Amino acid sequence: GNSVTQMEGPVTLSEEAFLTINCTYTATGYPSLFWYVQYPGEGLQLLLKATKADDKGSNKGFEATYRKETTSFHLEKGSVQVSDSAVYFCALSDQGGGKLIFGQGTELSVKP
C-alpha cells in the first residue's frame, strides 16, 4: 500500500543553519505530495504542496521538489529561525481512498 517515510528526529540546528528533512514515499499512480507543520500546542497546517512530478512547492522560505525518479519530496530551508521550531509531516494523497497518508513526523528544534 501507499506509505511515507521521513527521517527520524529530533533535529537540532542553530539559527541561520541550512535545513533538510528527508521524505520518501511509496505509491501507485500519481499522488500529490504535501508538507504540513505543527507548532507547539496547535493542530497541523499546510506548509506547501506539489501536485505532479518536478513541481516545486514553496512557502515561508521552505521548498520541496517532487522527484518521481527517486520517489522523494525533501523539505529544505536555507536559513532557519527559532520560530521554525515545530514538527514537520510529509504526506501524500491516497486518491483511491480519498485521504492523506502521513509520515511519522520530524521534530525540529532551532537554538538561538
Added chain:
Amino acid sequence: NAGVTQTPKFRVLKTGQSMTLLCAQDMNHEYMYWYRQDPGMGLRLIHYSVGEGTTAKGEVPDGYNVSRLKKQNFLLGLESAAPSQTSVYFCASRDAPLNTGELFFGEGSRLTVL
C-alpha cells in the same frame, strides 16, 4: 473565524468508561476525518466521512465508532476505553479535491486512559 473546533480539549478516563469527542466545522466542508497522533507513529487515520450520513474506516478503526448526522459535526466515540487509546486526537476537514486541497485541522484533544 472558528474553523475546526474540537471538544473537549483534555479528558482523563478510567479503563472501561465511554466518551464522545465532538468535532464541529463552520466551513461547510463535505469531508471530515479523525486522526490519532502517537509518538513515533505520526498521524494515523481512524475513521472518515465523505458527506453527511456517511462514514468509512481508516487505518486504525478498532475500538472507535463515529457518526455524521449533521454536515458540520463529526463525532468520535469510545464505547469502552482502553489504555492503548491514550493519545492526541485530531479532527480535520476539507472541501477541495484531495490532490490540491488543504486539510484544516482542529487543535487536538488529549485523552488519557488510566
